Amino acid sequence: MKLRYSPAARDDLRQLKAYLTTEFGAAVAAKSVAKIVSEIAALKRHRSLARPLSGKIGRDTPYLYLLCGKHSIAILSEDGNLYSVVRILDGRTDYAKTAFSLQ
Numbered sequence: 001m002k003l004r005y006s007p008a009a010r011d012d013l014r015q016l017k018a019y020l021t022t023e024f025g026a027a028v029a030a031k032s033v034a035k036i037v038s039e040i041a042a043l044k045r046h047r048s049l050a051r052p053l054s055g056k057i058g059r060d061t062p063y064l065y066l067l068c069g070k071h072s073i074a075i076l077s078e079d080g081n082l083y084s085v086v087r088i089l090d091g092r093t094d095y096a097k098t099a100f101s102l103q
Helices: 007-024 026-044 095-101
Strands: 002-005 063-068 071-079 082-090
Touching (some): 002 007, 002 026, 007 026, 007 082, 026 071, 026 082
Parallel strands (some): 002 082
Antiparallel strands (some): 071 082
């Protein structure tokens, strides 16, 4: 399986790292971002880590979500071998609304 990151997801990671660096220091920022990237990479071995968003919203959609600590990761299943990481959002963000705003 292949994973790719959208420009928005890359920007989300950059913003998260910048915020964490300012608030908690570079070591905490690096560790937090590395954990998120590692959890996403684990999808290559364990696809079931990402859950269908349709189960949360009662509407058919190709989007999946993955929870990683305080973050919700919106993933688009493009086919059986390609997942696109669309956004990496703070857990307080309505990830369902964000995912549908991308369509």
